[in-house]
Amino acid sequence: MTQNSLCVFFIVSFLQTGISNSRISISLSQEGDYIILTCVLAGNESLTQVNWEMVQGSNHTKLGTFHPSRGIHVFSEHSGKIKIQGQRTPLAASDLSLQKEALNESGLICCQFITFPSGSLKQCTDISDAVISIMNFTHRPS
Numbered sequence: 001m002t003q004n005s006l007c008v009f010f011i012v013s014f015l016q017t018g019i020s021n022s023r024i025s026i027s028l029s030q031e032g033d034y035i036i037l038t039c040v041l042a043g044n045e046s047l048t049q050v051n052w053e054m055v056q057g058s059n060h061t062k063l064g065t066f067h068p069s070r071g072i073h074v075f076s077e078h079s080g081k082i083k084i085q086g087q088r089t090p091l092a093a094s095d096l097s098l099q100k101e102a103l104n105e106s107g108l109i110c111c112q113f114i115t116f117p118s119g120s121l122k123q124c125t126d127i128s129d130a131v132i133s134i135m136n137f138t139h140r141p142s
Contacts, residue, residue, distance in 0.1 A: 022042060022045050022115070022118055026038065026124075034097040035127075036095055040092070041092040045118055047068055047115055049113075050114070052066075052110070053110050054109055055107055056106070063109075072085070072086070081098065082099070083095075084097075106128035
């Protein structure tokens with residue numbers, strides 16, 4: 001009986017391995033000429049870095065990175081068009097600010113949290129729908 005109980009314990013333990021209770025939420029806002037995407041990681045994770053990318057069909061374009069100790073890196077082809085900010089506490093979060101003029105393309109914007117122990121956690125949002133809804137909200141006829 002003890003051997004069977006031990007076997008059940010190990011099976012249940014292994015089933016729990018690799019399951020993360022962490023989740024990413026994305027919110028959108030507007031400040032002046034910028035659309036701001038905010039990604040927040042909820043859960044018990046140690047943040048290594050946050051990567052931002054744009055996805056259009058099968059094309060993945062790296063926009064930039066937030067690293068808690070090394071700072072911010074924006075890839076040169078996006079310099080002046082985007083801004084990245086981030087924080088490690090109280091919740092790991094990062095903001096991507098995009099100039100509205102730079103958003104004439106449709107696609108997805110993704111934030112990818114590299115964490116310990118879960119590894120890579122990624123969430124995306126459709127920017128074409130987001131920009132249309134924000135512009136409609138801010139340009140309502142009176």
